[in-house]
Amino acid sequence: MIRTDLLALDTDVLVALANRGLVKRAAKELDAGVVPLVSADEDGTVRARFADDVEAAFPVGAGLDTATCTCPATGVCRHRIGLVLAYQRQTQGEARPEETTEEWSPGSIGDDELRQVLGARTVTAARRRFAAGYPAHLDRGSPPRVDLPACTVRFLVPGELGYAHTDATGPDRGEAIALAVWAFRAADERGLTDRELRLDVGGPSPGSAERTGIEPAVELATELLFAGAMHAGPVLGAALRRMSENVAGQGLHWAAGALDDLAGQLSAYADRGARYEATRYATLLTELHARQRAVAGGGSRSQVLGADVPGRTPLSRIRLVGLGCRIGGTLDDRVADVFFTHAGDGTVLVLRRRWDAERDRGATGHELAGRRVARTTLGALATGNLVSESASRSASRVVHIAAGRIAKTTVTPVGTSWQSLPASVVVEDLAAAGRALADLPPRLIRARVEAEFVRVVRISEVRALGYDPGDQRLEALVVDPAGGTATVSAEYRSECPGALDALAAALGGDRGEPRFVSGALRRDRGTLVIDPVAVLTTDGVTVPDLAPGDGGTDLYAYAGRRPDRLGAALDTALTTLAEIAHRGLRHATPGVHARVEEAAAGLRGVGLATSAALLTAFLAACRTGDPESMAGAWVDAQLRLVTAAELR
Structure with missing residues (x-):
């Protein structure tokens, strides 16, 4: 045999x-x-x-x-x-596994085999999660793979369940494998044969409004819209915190995340903190309404609300490849997001550290690069391979390293690891990546995951590198091996004064020939834009946010971007509606209503007639004084404008 x-x-x-x-x-x-x-x-x-x-x-x-x-x-x-x-x-020379071009689906594995290999108790526990429903991202490549909310499962040997591999550990491992098999089975039964697809598996049939589970949260969001951040007070703030805990207790993680962020905005405003932004506050209010409407209209509870997604999953021994670091912050603190990709399946994860002590408020990215994180430095993590047996990941793809077992975590230089990363994280066709972004549902109802579109883009050429002094923005046109293009765009930030100089040197060839750039991909004005976090050249990895310097290098200047009338009209309308949410519908002044009329005229001037009509409808509702009509009209206009701004 x-x-x-x-x-x-x-x-x-x-x-x-x-x-x-x-x-x-x-x-x-x-x-x-x-x-x-x-x-x-x-x-x-x-x-x-x-x-x-x-x-x-x-x-x-x-x-x-x-x-x-x-x-x-x-x-x-x-x-x-x-x-x-x-x-x-x-056995060399004897019978070998036959090469076959026939696609193998893990969905062909029966439940009897699952119970035999994984154990009856594990399959029973997985069935409970199946009954609750869960989202899955399937890839029918070689090997077949399923991205579940808290882990990834790969079927490495066709027909052999014993060689299914997942980064989950403990009881979650077997349950994840069963859920992955059932995801493929559901796709097979529905006749879904695309190479990559997303679907909702198990759970109750998508349903009616009474089953969304967040109606009380939406009612509270409406009350906050009427009160405004200016007049919310401690009572509404405390109610928001309790509502966030209640929704999280129901396992609705994406909705709970929006509530938690909203509570953070109110707290920042009450403390006069720099983290409060009126447009952010307005968008979060809109997000709760959008998610409730999407599920009430038949959308997936697990995909829209994060229903029954595991909060945190312990991982087995994993190897993560550093993709760079982003430094952010306000007058109150500094935040470092270190981006990693899983060396096996290409999932991008984030390790986050925040410093809010008085002495750290003015720290630059270069100064933070030497701070100790996970028994190494922030700079070493951003450009290293991290191997850990004490890691866990949240549903939002934030990775945590257990402090008590930190000795089981090691970091080595990244070297040339980017060149052998999985295809799921490496972009070699920018046109295809742009189409994939365009096909996604609106951000307001997508899963709330960190580093959603952080990718590694292979560069064959860099063109038109220049700096716009007016916008304090460095931009470069990069070309992929397929001839597609994207714009690498970075703005000056005081917390990283040497970032633009380092980025210009890396893309301009002063530090070796640029081969890859890592960063978040997005669409803007119909083109693909990369917000860079690191560049790999023949001389090594450059992380601009951690680079030394004071920003004093002379950069080649260019004329800057063409005026964007469409974007300006959208920004004006969103800012005006955000001011109303900030003040509160009860406290909107005639002057604010006049600015809404001006914003509507601006939208009509650039051809956005439907958006303009929704603003006009909001003004008409305000004249009636009916609270339900006013709130509904504001949300209708906000939904349209936020989505239009995302897709422009």
Whole structure:
């Protein structure tokens, strides 16, 4: 009996299931002639006895983590890897796994096999999560993959459930594998054959308004709209905090996140903090209404509200590749977001640190680069490979490193790791990336995940690098290998005075030939824009926000952007509606209403007749004095304007 599952474990699969060091060590021992005695039982179990009297065994259906070994190592060890490699060499020339072009779907795995491999208790627990419903992002590539809200599952060997791999650990591991199988099965049953697709799996049928679960939160948001941030007071602020906890307790994570951010805005305003923004406050009020309307109209509870998404999932040993760092902050604090991508599946995660002590308020990014984070420095994390056995990730893709087990986390220089990143995070066709962004639902009802569109873009050429002194903005046109283009755009920020100089040097070739740029992708004025966080050149990685300097370098100037009448009209309308939310519908003055009329005229002047009509309808509702009509008309106009601004 030939064990085709063991023969299918090539080097990449073994590295994914274990780590590259173990695979190299096992192969090196075999090359040196330290070969175990390999034998096979009648039932198909393959055994190997090593020179140190250790015996490893692979029963039929077992994977690397469920095979047995008598050595003291916990988890996958070099003996199990050595057994696989020795068996492959011993059977060389015999029957091998047949190459096939037929697509294999994990959905073909039955529940009986799930119970046999994962255990009946695990499958029963997974069924409870299935009944609640969950979103899934499927990729039918090689290997097939499912992105679940809190982890990713890959099926590395066709037809062999024992080699399904996920970064979740503990009880979550088996449940994640079952949920991934059922996601593929649901897609197969619906006849969905696209290479990549998103769908909602299980749960109750999408439904009516009474089942959204956030009606009380929307009612509170409406009350806040009438009161305004100026007059909300501590009672409404406390009610908002309680509502956030209540919604989070229902497992509606995206809705709870909006409530929590809204509470933070009110707190910042009450404290006269710099984090308060009227437009942000207005957008958060709109988001709650948008999510409630989307679900009431038949949208997915799990995708729109974050229903039943695990709050935090512990991860097994993972390797994350640093993509750079973004420094932000206000007069009150400094915040560092370090971006990582999972070396196996390409999921982008964020590690966040905040410093709010008095002495840190004026710290620059370069000064923060030397701060200690996870027993290394912020600068080392931003340009390093992080390997950890004590990490967990939230549903919003924020990664946490457990302080008590920090010794099990190591960081090494990133080197050339960007060149071997998964295709899901590397962009080589900017035109295709732009189309993918255009096809997404509006931001107001998407999942609330960090670094949603942070990618690594391969560069074949840099054109038109220049600085606009008026906007204090550096821009460059980059070209991908397919000939597509995007604009790398970065503004001067006082917390990172040397950032633009460092970015210009990296893109301009002063630090070696630029090969990749990492950053957040977005659409603006019909073009693709990259907000850069790092550049990889032939000389290494440059993280502009952590670079030294005072911004005094002379940069090549250019004329700047053409006037954007459409954007200006939208910005004026959004600012005016935000002022109304800030003051409160009850406290809007005739002067504000006059500015709404002016904003409507501006929208008509650029051809946005429907948006202008919604502003006019809002004014008409205000004249009636009917609270329900006023709130509904304000939300209608806001929804239209926020979405139009996102898509322009």
